[in-house]
Amino acid sequence: MKGPFGVYLCCSFFPWEVSAITASEVLRTGSSEWVDEVLLNGPDNGVCLHLDGAPIARAALRRLVVGKQDALVAAGLREGGCAALNLPPSLAYVANLLAVWRIGAQAVLLDHRLTRYEVDSAADRLGVQVLVGIGGSKGSPLAVFHDVAETITTREGRPAATPHAVLQLSSGSTGPSKGIGRTAADLVAEVERYTRIDGVPLPGERIILLPSMVHVLGLVGGLLYGLHAGVELVPPRRLTGDSILDAVGSGATPATVLGVPFHIGLLNSVADPRRLPQLKRMTTGGELVPATVSAAFDEKYGVPLGNMWGMTELGVIATDLFGEHRPAVRPAPGIEVRESGGELLIRRPESPYVGLSDPARWADGWLHTKDAGVLDPSTGLVTVLGRLDSQVSVGGLKVDLTEVEHTLTELPGVEAAVVLYDKEITAFVQLTGDHAEQSVAVALAERLAGYKRPRTTHFMRALPRTTTGKLVRDRAVLRAAVS
Amino acid sequence: MNDKTAVERADVVAMIASLGDRTVAEIGDQIDSMQLAWVVNQAEQRYGVEIDLTDGQYARMGTVDGAVEVLREAIAAVPR
Numbered sequence: 001m002k003g004p005f006g007v008y009l010c011c012s013f014f015p016w017e018v019s020a021i022t023a024s025e026v027l028r029t030g031s032s033e034w035v036d037e038v039l040l041n042g043p044d045n046g047v048c049l050h051l052d053g054a055p056i057a058r059a060a061l062r063r064l065v066v067g068k069q070d071a072l073v074a075a076g077l078r079e080g081g082c083a084a085l086n087l088p089p090s091l092a093y094v095a096n097l098l099a100v101w102r103i104g105a106q107a108v109l110l111d112h113r114l115t116r117y118e119v120d121s122a123a124d125r126l127g128v129q130v131l132v133g134i135g136g137s138k139g140s141p142l143a144v145f146h147d148v149a150e151t152i153t154t155r156e157g158r159p160a161a162t163p164h165a166v167l168q169l170s171s172g173s174t175g176p177s178k179g180i181g182r183t184a185a186d187l188v189a190e191v192e193r194y195t196r197i198d199g200v201p202l203p204g205e206r207i208i209l210l211p212s213m214v215h216v217l218g219l220v221g222g223l224l225y226g227l228h229a230g231v232e233l234v235p236p237r238r239l240t241g242d243s244i245l246d247a248v249g250s251g252a253t254p255a256t257v258l259g260v261p262f263h264i265g266l267l268n269s270v271a272d273p274r275r276l277p278q279l280k281r282m283t284t285g286g287e288l289v290p291a292t293v294s295a296a297f298d299e300k301y302g303v304p305l306g307n308m309w310g311m312t313e314l315g316v317i318a319t320d321l322f323g324e325h326r327p328a329v330r331p332a333p334g335i336e337v338r339e340s341g342g343e344l345l346i347r348r349p350e351s352p353y354v355g356l357s358d359p360a361r362w363a364d365g366w367l368h369t370k371d372a373g374v375l376d377p378s379t380g381l382v383t384v385l386g387r388l389d390s391q392v393s394v395g396g397l398k399v400d401l402t403e404v405e406h407t408l409t410e411l412p413g414v415e416a417a418v419v420l421y422d423k424e425i426t427a428f429v430q431l432t433g434d435h436a437e438q439s440v441a442v443a444l445a446e447r448l449a450g451y452k453r454p455r456t457t458h459f460m461r462a463l464p465r466t467t468t469g470k471l472v473r474d475r476a477v478l479r480a481a482v483s
Numbered sequence: 484m485n486d487k488t489a490v491e492r493a494d495v496v497a498m499i500a501s502l503g504d505r506t507v508a509e510i511g512d513q514i515d516s517m518q519l520a521w522v523v524n525q526a527e528q529r530y531g532v533e534i535d536l537t538d539g540q541y542a543r544m545g546t547v548d549g550a551v552e553v554l555r556e557a558i559a560a561v562p563r
Contacts, residue, residue, distance in 0.1 A: 140536075141520055424505070
């Protein structure tokens with residue numbers, strides 16, 4: 001199956017018929033065969049995805065992946081190479097991701113909402129050799145799955161510098177985004193972890209997929225687990241409450257809605273939802289669910305509202321899929337959690353960070369989650385209390401306010417800036433001389449994705465400072481200065 | 484409730500405020516993509532219609548005033 005240079009060649013032979021093999025066994029060879037055996041294995045006619053009501057069978061997905069693989073190889077991607085996907089959730093994204101992995105290359109996942117500046121910066125920094133993106137429109141803001149055709153660009157990059165199968169970017173606390181790497185073994189271990197959690201969708205069932213597959217919840221909890229377990233992925237046609245319910249009602253099998261708290265809000269706002277016996281559960285990650293929201297969901301739908309705690313660095317950490325322990329969660333099988341000085345730490349043998357050595361984030365086999373929390377030794381339950389750093393969640397997407405502030409401060413015409421979370425991302429900006437406010441807004445829009453940008457920006461003649469000249473970050477003082 | 488002319492600026496501001504538990508006084512003029520999706524969802528529930536928008540209409544919904552204008556057009560265009 002491999003060519004003379006270790007590159008997978010386009011061919012019609014597949015090891016699909018391998019059976020009764022556990023996900024971790026296939027990793028012992030260190031090859032990319034895990035894609036075929038863990039993700040693409042299964043009956044030819046088994047449905048993987050439902051797009052706009054059209055089922056996509058496993059055999060069709062395999063053919064599509066091979067086609068993408070051909071195109072990527074033709075563009076110069078080789079085993080050990082580095083490709084970036086800058087695609088919205090789409091069939092093109094799924095097929096290209098699996099193709100990159102099947103070649104044995106590293107996939108850098110870049111959210112399609114990132115600006116050109118952010119994409120180019122990340123691609124330069126990570127040495128991306130092949131960039132898979134889309135030209136033109138970024139699609140409707142209400143689309144959950146996009147119908148796009150990709151463009152492939154070959155760049156002056158370098159082979160992957162680390163053995164990771166995937167690199168994801170997390171909003172950086174020290175300025176630019178930081179790279180988080182996960183090996184194939186780590187991804188497969190997470191998929192296996194999902195299979196051992198009580199309450200996950202079962203083979204033959206469906207996941208109504210709402211979170212972006214570029215981020216860990218949608219990527220592993222949705223796409224990879226679904227492909228591995230034989231759970232059909234059904235993205236709603238539109239991002240509305242009615243459309244989510246239409247997706248649930250589009251099939252006869254039990255359906256789990258996977259999303260973030262924003263999506264609970266969409267469902268809770270449906271005026272008079274029809275009764276759907278297929279609706280088995282809703283499971284959310286990303287941020288804590290307010291008690292009022294969970295109560296409203298329970299009253300309206302009467303099915304369990306599950307909660308998951310996880311992070312880009314290692315995926316799902318702990319769950320409460322039956323809503324029995326809210327807001328506490330139970331560590332997933334194989335996950336070891338401890339509490340140190342009010343912070344929750346997770347055992348992880350190697351640092352996931354690429355090009356970053358920071359003992360405050362990973363040290364001695366323990367990952368610092370930067371989540372404050374408590375571990376109840378008598379029950380083993382964990383309660384996450386909130387962030388210990390400047391990271392916030394915007395619709396389930398993590399944004400580090402320091403990155404926003406750093407980017408804003410670097411712009412021409414900005415003398416100083418303070419960025420806070422005050423129910424929303426809020427910026428207080430002092431301009432140099434008579435620099436125009438509008439030009440700052442335009443420049444920021446070129447450098448930061450929309451979901452990271454301040455919803456409110458206050459331009460001030462002078463930012464409040466301490467007697468030693470430091471910027472004041474107290475929101476009450478800043479609010480008063482604005483008013 | 485299904486009056487085609489019923490979309491008022493105050494309605495849209497109230498919809499945005501209901502996302503994130505803010506007061507109407509705290510709502511600025513800009514609308515981001517998450518707020519946009521929320522507003523369309525809320526408007527569909529309130530006016531009992533599916534609101535299909537073009538890319539051009541979405542692009543005009545970056546402000547509260549733009550959203551009011553587009554929702555009025557879109558709801559008026561729904562066959563009754």
